Amino acid sequence: MGSIEQEKKVLFPDGGCDTHHHIFEPHNFPYSPNRHLTPPKATIEDYVAFKQSLGITSSILTHGLSYGDDCSSLRSFIKRLGTSVTRGCAVINEQTTDDEIDELHASGTRGIRLDLYRYGAMVDLEKQKEVLQMYAQRIRAKGWFLEFLQINPTNWLPLGRIIPPLGVQVVTDHHGLLKARSMLPADVGVLRQPGFSEMTSLLETGSFWIKLSAPYRSSTKAPYYDDMKPIVLALVNANPRRVLWGSDWPHTPNMKVRSRAEALMETAFQKIDDRAWLTSLRSWLADEQWRLLMVENPRELYDM
Secondary structure, eight states, X not given: OXXXXXXXXXXXXXXXXXXXXXXXXXXXXXXXXXXSOBOOOBOHHHHHHXXXXXXXXXEEEEOOGGGTTOOHHHHHHHHHHOXXXXXXXXOOOTTOOHHHHHHHHHHTEEEEEOOTTTTTOXXXXXXXXXXXXXXXXXXXXXXXXXEOOOXXXXXXHHHHHHSGGGSSOEEEOGGGGOOOGGGSOTTSOGGGSTTHHXXXXXXXXXXXXXXXXXXXXXXXXXXXXXXXXXXHHHHHHHOXXXXXXXXXXXXXXXXXXXXHHHHHSBOOOOOOOHHHHHHHHHHHSOHHHHHIIIIIHHHHHHTO
């Protein structure tokens, strides 16, 4: 027990914020019939135990797309997790009213994630641009952030031209799905892969953030993901004030476009050693970089 408590102090001497996790309680809040994934239960109690086991002190609850754009679960979960230590990232639609956005803000929400599955925009550049511009316009006055993840790396060059003028802070998850050596063809350089230079340039603008989360979507080298080091260091060095850490708990499957039958079939979570990954990250970063990643950056973006 003593060694675990000591590890917590090493990892989070000043506290730490998990900026990307989900809660799934279909027994309390049924999933959307149009969902792209059916996860098992991952309850508030499960997450609190996970949070305490690592020493995490605050978190950002990211609305699970399996719930569609019904955020009644998000409001309930934030309250149960504790509004003093929890913020939310919601999903809205074109019909969401100003009053509904005000209610979400009052409950602790500080931004939205885009459900690109719904718009058939996981790959389609023009649809991505349209959706980004539409929702940036919708949330700009509220001072919220806009979060999205897309799977076509060549889209980052044109997206890099439209993101800074949006007038909102834009976040992408999971290292932007950049791939480490273990997931790249032998003839593609890690720091020369499509999208890499575009994302580092976006970080330098100050209007774009990247979550160092879900390394299993970028590398096969579990549990420490050593081949993620050059990616992590390049992103942090591009702008140490625009990187975040998120656990991606409870570790949903890697992203893909699923058939209707696949979407409705319960799919198990991945088994991930979060402590090992955090240990790698901590060993790669200087003290000040670590404090920015775990404390100062989340405090700025999420109004903690």
